[in-house]
Structure formats: structure tokens, C-alpha cells
Amino acid sequence: MPNKNNKEVIEEASKILNKIGAIKFGAFKLTSGKISPYYIDLRIIPSFPDVFQKICNLQVKFIKQEIGLKNFDRIAGIPIAGIPFASLIAYNLKKPFLYIRKDVRLHGRQRRVEGILAPGNYVLLVDDLITTGLSLIEASKAVRAEGGVTKDVVVLLDREEGGREKLGKNGMTLHALLKISEIINKLYEIGAIDEVQLKTILKQIKK
Secondary structure, eight states, X not given: OOHHHHHHHHHHHHHHHHHTTOEEEEXXXXXXXXXXXXXXXGGGGGGSHHXXXXXXXXXXXXXXXXXXXXXXXXXXXXXXXXXXXXHHHHHHHTOOEEEEOSSOOSSTTOOSEESOOOTTOBEEEEEEEESSSHHHHHHHHHHHHTTOBOOEEEXXXXXXXXXXXXXXXXXXXXXEEEEHHHHHXXXXXXXXXXHHHHHHHHHHHHO
């Protein structure tokens, strides 16, 4: 993405996340089990239709530029937070949509991947954010177990806590529209967070 466009995206996204109150400070246990001094709640985005549409439009443009529509066949949403984003993105890109269950169903087809997946299909994994990357790796295993191919992952936000590296070791490339360092520096610049809050998140990134 060109630098100018990227700066505009960072500024727009930062203002949106601040406006809807997506970033909270405190002590939070993440899906990975890690304890974090801040929490960024992207699950609330679909509750704001205009914001949801705007964010997904940014992601659609990002996917076209960063990956290219010819380089994947289907889009899969990661449970649970990635599913609404993935479904809207797939609809806008006119790509078949899949979603991945956390566990295998004990009835019906007993599958973890819901939707039509043919052997050899390249599946683009979509989630809201990435911390350690473990849920994305598990989702990738589910897709691969049913014959699909996973090599690219798209998230709205990279928390920059080792997820990119873990995906790399599992043969996948992370494409993040935003990095938490970019967002918090912009929020600090516009006065939405103070210096203590800025340093709190920067310290978490360094870990």
C-alpha cells in the first residue's frame, strides 16, 4: 500500500476505534491465555453499521492490493470475531464464504469447516486481530485437514506480540491492515490517550 494511503488509513481507523471506545485499559485475559494491560474490542464494530461498512471497505481494498483476487479461491472466517468481517468481505469480493467451527460437530457431516471446500482450494483466512496466532494456526489445520490450502492470513489489527512469526513458521504470511503501534501513536498524537497509556502498550509489544 502506498505510504500516503497507509497514513490516511491509520488516521481514519484510529479515529473510528477511539470514537466507538474499542480500546480499554486494565487487566484482561486474552483468548491465548495471556494477561494484557489493554484490550482492543473489535467485536463491537458490527454494532455500528456505518463503521462496519467503512472498515470492511478498507479491508477489501487492502486485499485487492496486497494479495490479489486471483491468488485465493475462498474466504474463511475464524470463530468467532472473524466471521462477520469475513462474510462481508467475501460478499463484496464475490468470493465463496466458509466459516470454521471451534470444535467438530458431533452430528451432521461432523466437520469443522462449514461451506463448500474442494481439495486444492486456496483459502484466505480472515480474523479481527492477531496476538499469538494460535487460533489462526488451529483454523489453518482444520482447512488443510479437509484438503484446502492456506498461505495468507488477513487481519484488521496486529497486536505485534509474535503472531506474525508463528504464522511464518507454519507456512503462512500475515497481512495486517493496521499495527497496534501505528494506532496508539496516532491516538497519542491526537490526544486520545496519554503518555502512560502509550508506554503501557509499547511495553506490551516489546514482550
